[in-house]
Amino acid sequence: MIFAGVDVGSMSAEAVLFDGEKIRAHSTIVVKPNPLQSATIVMDTVLEESGLTYDDITYCVSTGYGRERIPFAQHDVSEISCHGKGAVWAAPTVRTVIDIGGQDSKVIRVDENGDMQDFVMNDKCAAGTGRFLEGIARTFHLHVSDLGQLALEGTDPAPINSLCTVFANFDVMCMLAEGQTKENIAFGVSNVLARRVFSLVSRVGLVQDICVTGGVAKNQGVVRSLAHVMEVPIQKLPVDSQIVGALGAALFACRRYERLRMEEKNLAN
Known part of the structure; x- marks a missing residue:
């Protein structure tokens, strides 16, 4: 059986195929103007790469922006729940998930089941999000993916005191x-973003282990600054940090399908 999860964010869209035990395939694209178009393209891509079709999908769950408007998904779940579920499946000791996306950032406390x-x-x-980093990258005339390495090469962080993007x-x-x-x-920019995110962490309480999900998690400058400001290590996930939301959606698809089968069995009895 194949369970699918699709996550349409503000900057990227991801799809994951899960067979009940492991990730079979995943794909990531830059979002299109329409959430349905983004979801369709990323799902088409991962199915083609896997040699599968929509008919092979047992159950599909969507998450992210426009998740209610994905016609090939049988159910939708909030990205908050999906990031928690996906993170704990990948790293069972995680209890705090920091999801830094393009448009918002979230801190999620989870239990041992990822709930x-x-x-x-x-x-x-925008401070504390991918948009903030994109704005800085444009000022540098660089791609946003280059900022992390640039920050790691810094030795004396510039004193950027404002938490306002402008x-x-x-x-x-x-x-x-x-x-x-x-x-x-x-380096200074990474520290600004880390301080902003830490203010969110302080509101839910810092419980280890901690991981970072979303595209910004690939920015090692930000990850270093976060670990420094929180004074705790950040656990590296064994999966691509950007697909955690879609992975969580696929896990919810698996769980929901099993629950529906159990209900049908009980009704038959």
């Missing part, structure tokens, strides 16, 4: 004009 116990979310300010970008431009190195500015 959400508490969460807090920042969706009103003012932080202004600070960055001024520092460049004053001769600050891009490396130290990127």
